[in-house]
Amino acid sequence: MARVDYFHDPHAPKANSLRPAVSAFVQDDAGRLLMIRRTDNDKYAIPGGQQEVGETLTQATIREVMEETGVAVEVTDLIGLYSNPEHVIEYDDGEVRQEFSICFRARPLGGDLRTSSESKEVQWVSLNEIDRLDIHPSIRLRINHALAETTTPYFT
Numbered sequence: 001m002a003r004v005d006y007f008h009d010p011h012a013p014k015a016n017s018l019r020p021a022v023s024a025f026v027q028d029d030a031g032r033l034l035m036i037r038r039t040d041n042d043k044y045a046i047p048g049g050q051q052e053v054g055e056t057l058t059q060a061t062i063r064e065v066m067e068e069t070g071v072a073v074e075v076t077d078l079i080g081l082y083s084n085p086e087h088v089i090e091y092d093d094g095e096v097r098q099e100f101s102i103c104f105r106a107r108p109l110g111g112d113l114r115t116s117s118e119s120k121e122v123q124w125v126s127l128n129e130i131d132r133l134d135i136h137p138s139i140r141l142r143i144n145h146a147l148a149e150t151t152t153p154y155f156t
Helices: 057-069 127-132 137-148
Strands: 003-007 021-026 033-038 048-050 071-082 087-091 096-098 101-111 119-125
Touching: 003 137, 021 033, 021 057, 021 071, 021 137, 033 057, 033 127, 048 057, 057 071, 057 101, 057 119, 071 137, 101 137, 119 127
Parallel strands: 021 101
Antiparallel strands: 003 087, 021 048, 033 119, 071 101, 087 096
């Protein structure tokens, strides 16, 4: 399903849904960041997705990272809670979702990098290479907060 992200755009459609989602900031022992290139908007992102009924937030995070990247992770910390009414995502089925995502820090446990129906590229990216990637501002914000390593989670 294709999507269009609107970020602080006065011409954005009005949101008609709000669904809990998770994302994961995962670094390997070399300090590289686990990134995907999304199939729905062609942008680079940290792995994540929608929480399903019957899952905890950490279970959803572990599942989403595995599904999108092939990497098993352990959730270790909360980075922040992201809900911005000025960021809406329009899907080709008519849904217009307001951003609502909980971002966790996680550490890799193993696995082999692989793509999925949601990720056309999966890679470990050196922090000095991040600026060359096309990353949506909402994802870049999460990365910046994770790199700041504050003791309290970010929230809006």
